[in-house]
Amino acid sequence: MTGAPVDGTLAVELRNVDKAFYGVKANEDVDFQLRRGEVHALLGENGAGKSTLCSILAGLYRADAGEMEVEGVPTTFKSPKDALAAGIGMVYQHFRLVPNLTVAENLALGHPKLGLRVDQKQLHAEAVELGESYGLPVDPAARVWQLSVGEQQRVEILKLLYREVKVLILDEPTAVLTPQEGQQLFKTMRQMAGEGRSVIFVSHKLHEVKQVSDRVTVLRGGKTVGGVDTADAEPRDLARMMVGRDLELPTREQQESLGEVVLTVNNLNVQSDRGLDAVNGASFEIRAGEVVGIAGVSGNGQRELAYGLVGLRTPTSGQVILDGEDVTSADVLTHVKKGFAYVPQSRLGMGLAPGLTTEDNLALKAFRDPPYSRGRRLVASAFKDRGSDLIDRYDIRGVQPGLPIRLLSGGNLQKALIAREVELVPKVLIARSPTRGLDVGATEAVRNLVLAERARGTGVLLISEDLDELLALSDRLLVLYEGEIVGRMAAEEATAERLGLLMAGQKETA
Ligand SMILES: Nc1ncnc2c1ncn2[C@@H]1O[C@H](COP(=O)(O)OP(=O)(O)OP(=O)(O)O)[C@@H](O)[C@H]1O
Ligand SMILES: [Mg+2]
Structure with a gap:
């Protein structure tokens, strides 16, 4: 999909942005240009800094260094409220709706122009109309907890459209959608771009990026690798930019x-x-x-x-x-x-013990048997040996001895979990x-x-x-x-x- 009326003027520009968490450089010297009327994909491996960059744009995080301009004006945001006031809103990887409120109430919540007394009827009518005009149909009276994930996402997007944002940031929106829902979302994204808004689209799926975006910026290890016109980049090239090598799924x-x-x-x-x-x-x-x-x-x-x-x-x-x-x-x-071996969906909830080290987590299910326990005692050295063996064989990266497993990136957590499970020879x-x-x-x-x-x-x-x-x-x-x-x-x-x-x-x- 191309042919959006990209008028070339910049909606947002970031220059030399740094952001560190406890010494980890999540963004380093990042440059990013978002044009009006474009869908701009943000690509990168797990931990490359995509969500961090988005969160800076949305006012959730403040950059340690660097400049931001919104429509050519130097700007700093102290909170997401500031960003919204400047027309920038984000749909996070984890939704932030209030489950017990209705769809309409969620739309109205925190809206600067709505006071405490809201005309419910008008609000419902507006929600329906807005939903229909963007291909995001919702039932304004439904309570959010009753909705499917796809429907909740629609509400999140409508909430931002209701605030008339000019820049919409979607952090991995298709991860929770069926292919048909994904296709509908792409239409909505193109429609928004057609109106002169800008959409930032984070995804790991290269064919989606190829289908819906006008341009792509790739991050690797917190730094910008480069930006390209989507039409000029094959999925294979994008994958290489992301990981620095060729790969084939x-x-x-x-x-x-x-x-x-x-x-x-x-x-x-x-x-x-x-x-x-x-x-x-x-x-x-x-x-x-x-x-x-x-x-x-x-x-x-x-x-x-x-x-x-x-x-x-x-x-x-x-x-x-x-x-x-x-x-x-x-x-x-x-x-x-x-x-039976089980790899659950939530890695840190039910699969792994977040506060234990990687070595201990790897031994968790085997610990009842020798050599890990003798009588009622656990044998620390056996834990360690098994841990380092599995870390090696399953290529689990980023392990820091003695530190809790929750500091690993998503991919490495998953490798650790699978390693532990398949080692049981299920x-x-x-x-x-x-x-x-x-x-x-x-x-x-x-x-x-x-x-x-x-x-x-x-x-x-x-x-x-x-x-x-x-x-x-x-x-x-x-x-x-x-x-x-x-x-x-x-x-x-x-x-x-x-x-x-x-x-x-x-x-x-x-
Ligand atoms: N709030 C935080 N506290 C500590 N470290 C963080 C925080 N947010 C991000 N990081 C670290 O910053 C780096 C970049 O993380 P970020 O979430 O931006 O990556 P990402 O590209 O969005 O990854 P993913 O594809 O897994 O969503 C990672 O090393 C991550 O562990
Ligand atoms: Mg992320």
Whole structure:
């Protein structure tokens, strides 16, 4: 998509910007020019400094050094409020809406021109109209907690449009969307650019950048590598600019023969936190050396399915049979012992212990057995040895001995988590969105780890919202919609289009 009326005048310019956190240079001597009427993509590996740069523009962080000009006028922001007043707003990676308020109330919240008494009727009408005119339909009366992630994102964007921002910053907006929602968002972005606004678009997905942006700025290690017109840059070139080397994302190779069935799931029902059936009659099998992908928009039962399988939640009915043994009601520890490994979605919440060192985290699940414990004592040297061995073999970078694991970048956290899990030599590996938010280099590494498990004969259940990933790694695909498996297909029959429609609840006619 090109042909926006880019008039060339600068909306925002940053020069020689530095920003450090506790001595870590997140941005160093960064130059950035944003033109009016353009979609400008910001690319870089995990930790390259993209969110930091965006947060400086949005007034959340203050630069340690450097200058900023907004429409040619030297400016400093003390808070996001200042930035909004200057017409710059940001949709963060983690949303900031108030869940208990309605969509309309969230739009009005903190609006400088609205007092305490707001005409609800008018507000609702405005919300609907604004939503429709930008292809972001919302129900103004719905409470935010009731909305899907995609809908919440629409509200975040509308909130900024309602404040008539001239610069809209979207930090990895497509990470939480279906392909169709993503395409709609791209239309909205182009529309905004067409009106002379500017959009900053952060993404790790090169084909998205290629599709929607006019120009690209690449950051590496906190510094600007350069800016290019999107039309002049092939995805391959952009990847090279980001990581400083050539890379190719791994995809699975055709299977020669499949092994025995290692996991059988029969008519499984698992409840949500609120006691509703979140997984409804799910049945499927996984064979040794097979990757079965579960596609679906987040919130359609993925979490409960994973919990039900690994013993974090006891299914209300149905069966989970691991290698011939019924483990439906067994506890987590038994699941681990019998051969389940689990890579959860939130790496620092449930996967890793944020405050422990990397070495200790790597030993966490093995610690009950020798050589890590003798009698009731833990053996520190054994922890250390295992740690440094795994750090080496799995190429976990940035480890500082003695410091907590939470300081690692997203990609390295994920490598640590997978290393720990696959070292248990599982029969079945359940991985939820293992490369979500990871850059191309880290994604390559994690995908290779998953494919290595497949080659070793592990049955893999890959639960993901990332269709590119599902298509690249899965032998078979299932689609989960409102707790039910609504589609099944071999990888060869699957396309993003077909999966996307099923994910949106559209039934296939035979
Ligand atoms: N609030 C903070 N406190 C301490 N360190 C931070 C903070 N925010 C960012 N950093 C560090 O600054 C560097 C740049 O981080 P930033 O979040 O800007 O990267 P990013 O390019 O957005 O990465 P990602 O693709 O993972 O979102 C990283 O090393 C990060 O650990
Ligand atoms: Mg970021």
